[in-house]
Amino acid sequence: MGWGDLGGGVLGQPAKETPNLDQMAAEGVTLTDFYTANPLCSPSRAALLTGRLPIRNGFYTTNDHARNSYTPQEIVGGIADFELLLPELLQKGGYHNKIVGKWHLGHQEQYLPLKHGFHEWFGAPNCHFGPYDDGKTPNIPVYRNAEMVGRYYEEFAIDKHKGVSNLTQMYIKEAVEFIEEHSNTTKPFFLYWAPDSTHGPVYASMPFIGKSQRGRYGDAVMELDHGVGAILRTLERLAIDKRTFVFFTSDNGAAVSDRAASGSNGPFLCGKQTTFEGGMREPAIAWWPGQIKNPGTRKRRLPGKLEVFTRVELMLSVKFLCHAEWRPVFFYRGNEMMAVRYGFYKAHYWTWSNGWDEIKVGIDFCPGQVLANMTQHEQQNHTARPLLFHLGRDPGEKFPVRFSSPEYDAAMSPIRRIVVEHKRNLVAGTPQLNVCDVAVQ
Amino acid sequence: MGWGDLGGGVLGQPAKETPNLDQMAAEGVTLTDFYTANPLCSPSRAALLTGRLPIRNGFYTTNDHARNSYTPQEIVGGIADFELLLPELLQKGGYHNKIVGKWHLGHQEQYLPLKHGFHEWFGAPNCHFGPYDDGKTPNIPVYRNAEMVGRYYEEFAIDKHKGVSNLTQMYIKEAVEFIEEHSNTTKPFFLYWAPDSTHGPVYASMPFIGKSQRGRYGDAVMELDHGVGAILRTLERLAIDKRTFVFFTSDNGAAVSDRAASGSNGPFLCGKQTTFEGGMREPAIAWWPGQIKNPGTRKRRLPGKLEVFTRVELMLSVKFLCHAEWRPVFFYRGNEMMAVRYGFYKAHYWTWSNGWDEIKVGIDFCPGQVLANMTQHEQQNHTARPLLFHLGRDPGEKFPVRFSSPEYDAAMSPIRRIVVEHKRNLVAGTPQLNVCDVAVQ
Ligand SMILES: [Ca+2]
Ligand SMILES: [Ca+2]
Numbered sequence: 001m002g003w004g005d006l007g008g009g010v011l012g013q014p015a016k017e018t019p020n021l022d023q024m025a026a027e028g029v030t031l032t033d034f035y036t037a038n039p040l041c042s043p044s045r046a047a048l049l050t051g052r053l054p055i056r057n058g059f060y061t062t063n064d065h066a067r068n069s070y071t072p073q074e075i076v077g078g079i080a081d082f083e084l085l086l087p088e089l090l091q092k093g094g095y096h097n098k099i100v101g102k103w104h105l106g107h108q109e110q111y112l113p114l115k116h117g118f119h120e121w122f123g124a125p126n127c128h129f130g131p132y133d134d135g136k137t138p139n140i141p142v143y144r145n146a147e148m149v150g151r152y153y154e155e156f157a158i159d160k161h162k163g164v165s166n167l168t169q170m171y172i173k174e175a176v177e178f179i180e181e182h183s184n185t186t187k188p189f190f191l192y193w194a195p196d197s198t199h200g201p202v203y204a205s206m207p208f209i210g211k212s213q214r215g216r217y218g219d220a221v222m223e224l225d226h227g228v229g230a231i232l233r234t235l236e237r238l239a240i241d242k243r244t245f246v247f248f249t250s251d252n253g254a255a256v257s258d259r260a261a262s263g264s265n266g267p268f269l270c271g272k273q274t275t276f277e278g279g280m281r282e283p284a285i286a287w288w289p290g291q292i293k294n295p296g297t298r299k300r301r302l303p304g305k306l307e308v309f310t311r312v313e314l315m316l317s318v319k320f321l322c323h324a325e326w327r328p329v330f331f332y333r334g335n336e337m338m339a340v341r342y343g344f345y346k347a348h349y350w351t352w353s354n355g356w357d358e359i360k361v362g363i364d365f366c367p368g369q370v371l372a373n374m375t376q377h378e379q380q381n382h383t384a385r386p387l388l389f390h391l392g393r394d395p396g397e398k399f400p401v402r403f404s405s406p407e408y409d410a411a412m413s414p415i416r417r418i419v420v421e422h423k424r425n426l427v428a429g430t431p432q433l434n435v436c437d438v439a440v441q
Numbered sequence: 442m443g444w445g446d447l448g449g450g451v452l453g454q455p456a457k458e459t460p461n462l463d464q465m466a467a468e469g470v471t472l473t474d475f476y477t478a479n480p481l482c483s484p485s486r487a488a489l490l491t492g493r494l495p496i497r498n499g500f501y502t503t504n505d506h507a508r509n510s511y512t513p514q515e516i517v518g519g520i521a522d523f524e525l526l527l528p529e530l531l532q533k534g535g536y537h538n539k540i541v542g543k544w545h546l547g548h549q550e551q552y553l554p555l556k557h558g559f560h561e562w563f564g565a566p567n568c569h570f571g572p573y574d575d576g577k578t579p580n581i582p583v584y585r586n587a588e589m590v591g592r593y594y595e596e597f598a599i600d601k602h603k604g605v606s607n608l609t610q611m612y613i614k615e616a617v618e619f620i621e622e623h624s625n626t627t628k629p630f631f632l633y634w635a636p637d638s639t640h641g642p643v644y645a646s647m648p649f650i651g652k653s654q655r656g657r658y659g660d661a662v663m664e665l666d667h668g669v670g671a672i673l674r675t676l677e678r679l680a681i682d683k684r685t686f687v688f689f690t691s692d693n694g695a696a697v698s699d700r701a702a703s704g705s706n707g708p709f710l711c712g713k714q715t716t717f718e719g720g721m722r723e724p725a726i727a728w729w730p731g732q733i734k735n736p737g738t739r740k741r742r743l744p745g746k747l748e749v750f751t752r753v754e755l756m757l758s759v760k761f762l763c764h765a766e767w768r769p770v771f772f773y774r775g776n777e778m779m780a781v782r783y784g785f786y787k788a789h790y791w792t793w794s795n796g797w798d799e800i801k802v803g804i805d806f807c808p809g810q811v812l813a814n815m816t817q818h819e820q821q822n823h824t825a826r827p828l829l830f831h832l833g834r835d836p837g838e839k840f841p842v843r844f845s846s847p848e849y850d851a852a853m854s855p856i857r858r859i860v861v862e863h864k865r866n867l868v869a870g871t872p873q874l875n876v877c878d879v880a881v882q
Contacts (some may be wrong), residue, residue, distance in 0.1 A: 016473055032457055193499050213785065213833035259840035264708050267445050269809075341845075344654065368839045370811040394653035398809045399700035 519547015
């Protein structure tokens with residue numbers, strides 16, 4: 001989902017179809033400058049759960065330069081044991097942990113959620129790709145805890161043609177029941193609710209089909225929004241809302257290349273798969289009645305997924321703080337640091353939309369957007385003189401700060417120092433996502 | 442100002458710097474599908490005040506095909522006496538009327554506001570262009586009622602270089618004092634508050650300089666927002682808020698061609714001067730405590746400036762209704778009907794961004810946006826087979842509905858009938874904006 005997929009208040013998504021998320025924002029805090037650590041699903045989720053950049057936690061590939069990669073079924077890699085995951089950390093604090101939905105941190109036995117801090121799981125190791133033949137490529141399995149209980153398109157029906165599936169309803173039910181079960185105990189709980197219906201092939205359950213003004217994608221967004229509402233209302237009904245912290249975000253910006261299911265990244269450039277704002281700036285709402293001062297406000301200074309992790313560490317000592325200072329945000333694509341944000345400035349060291357091989361078959365990560373030296377189809381190295389944008393004046397990354405201006409020198413000076421330090425301290429993990437599709441060996 | 446210039450709630454403008462407009466929206470109704478009648482100032486304002494398309498009320502030019510035009514100082518035309526203006530209509534209903542700020546419906550004596558239904562005026566017949574030499578082109582005059590009281594850049598200072606002027610503060614003071622004076626009488630009042638600080642050269646008063654995260658343009662938006670707050674708080678303080686209807690909108694989408702003062706049109710295509718959504722979809726908020734049911738809600742079905750006029754006619758009998766049915770919206774550029782919207786569908790009969798002559802000197806109405814057959818620099822006639830978009834699924838007008846699809850035929854069938862009827866009934870007014878700049882005679 002993208003920044004522009006949320007509605008309420010004044011003039012976000014024109015269709016205004018996310019009343020529950022809007023209410024969550026009105027009662028909580030919206031973080032306007034929140035970033036994912038990667039514009040693609042697996043690395044983003046690995047970063048969320050480890051608090052470390054994909055290049056550190058191994059969720060990247062060296063197959064090719066600046067290549068995005070995830071965990072298809074063919075992948076042999078996954079999350080390393082020595083990584084300390086959020087549920088593992090919470091387990092030490094006495095939490096009971098459940099994941100509902102998509103995992104994406106590795107398919108093999110040793111990589112599954114129950115080996116990495118979760119006590120319960122209902123969902124799948126991968127997206128609902130398929131249907132596949134029953135031969136070489138089996139359909140994606142669905143698990144209840146450590147046990148496989150069926151497969152997508154088989155026991156867990158998805159009508160890809162009509163875009164209909166009951167899966168999100170099942171995930172909602174799992175979440176509500178888990179909260180109900182654990183509301184009366186003294187033991188705290190952690191629920192990682194990770195539905196995947198807005199990922200292509202987009203689906204919704206029958207009551208949501210055709211409900212949206214935005215087509216199938218909008219139907220799926222409405223059902224997700226409904227799920228968020230069901231979860232928050234459950235917390236209120238059980239009177240545990242004042243001791244439950246809820247955080248909403250997405251793994252990457254909306255995919256905008258598919259005309260039938262295009263999400264919205266609002267005023268931002270491009271979308272999923274890119275390190276432009278449209279690929280990495282995420283909707284992010286924190287909710288905790290009674291604990292969040294000034295409900296309905298917005299904060300800029302909480303820059304990204306790695307922060308969520310730090311924040312949860314703090315929460316174990318029941319503290320919820322906002323950093324008063326900017327921290328740098330690094331934008332990686334595969335093995336390359338493409339850009340850095342510091343304060344309002346974002347410097348692009350490398351730029352690329354996607355390659356001609358994909359463009360030729362109609363895949364375009366930036367449809368309708370063409371900016372010289374930014375969205376071109378060959379990778380460009382600007383390391384000697386990065387392209388600089390002021391995201392306050394120019395959130396769409398359209399008007400680069402002039403190289404010859406005093407502003408350029410003043411902004412780039414701390415950024416250059418930050419990059420030197422970052423690269424000096426970087427210990428790259430073993431790439432887990434090599435051989436990330438059948439075509440690349 | 443553009444759709445994307447407003448902040449609050451969830452995820453509109455990333456900088457979130459319009460708390461007063463956001464509060465107004467939370468207490469009122471946001472109209473998500475509200476259009477101006479023209480993507481340029483003079484024709485848009487003429488349409489707002491007459492309730493008629495510029496091609497009917499004469500605010501267009503036949504100098505050139507599909508040419509935008511306004512009222513520079515050299516213009517001899519203006520608003521015709523026989524047009525029934527909103528203040529004239531209200532005068533019949535016993536209202537006392539004042540305009541504060543920019544008029545733009547003609548410079549000559551006979552076209553000024555006090556000849557067309559306003560009882561009071563403080564402002565100028567034109568934007569704050571200049572400074573000019575004192576010879577051939579005098580600076581724009583500023584009026585109090587029928588009397589000229591000075592000129593921009595002379596008695597009414599604007600520091601164009603620093604972007605500083607006290608004008609918006611003067612306009613706020615005028616508005617508040619007018620409301621105070623008329624709050625105790627039994628006679629109803631109408632205030633047309635038309636500040637122009639977000640128009641280039643953008644300005645703000647000293648307390649707002651550097652206050653925004655968005656540069657000078659953001660400073661001006663913040664001061665406007667502050668003015669809206671001052672007006673609403675005055676109504677509340679005088680306890681007349683429950684009998685005062687307030688409507689906020691803009692004359693055209695944000696200009697996006699100026700890197701120093703680029704507004705935001707959110708997810709929409711291009712900006713001011715174009716008939717794409719970025720040029721004509723406007724922020725629009727209606728506020729009337731006690732009268733508006735379900736505060737904070739959004740309505741799609743109140744399609745444009747012409748509706749405001751109808752609505753005010755209804756208000757004279759103290760009624761505020763929302764149409765339950767879609768009405769067609771016509772998108773004109775000068776003398777040409779460029780596009781039509783009906784329901785969720787928008788059909789482009791002509792497309793154009795702007796010409797090569799302007800592009801060569803760096804003026805681009807669609808910076809960074811390139812869509813085949815849409816944003817090109819020559820006018821294209823699609824009348825035989827209009828380009829069709831579904832604005833629910835695709836608010837950015839990126840993915841045309843396929844010509845060969847059943848959807849195309851189903852949607853175009855009523856639109857073709859609507860266009861035939863519109864053209865048959867159209868009585869074009871005498872063009873008032875010919876000779877619209879010195880270069881065109
Ligand atoms: Ca571990
Ligand atoms: Ca008249």
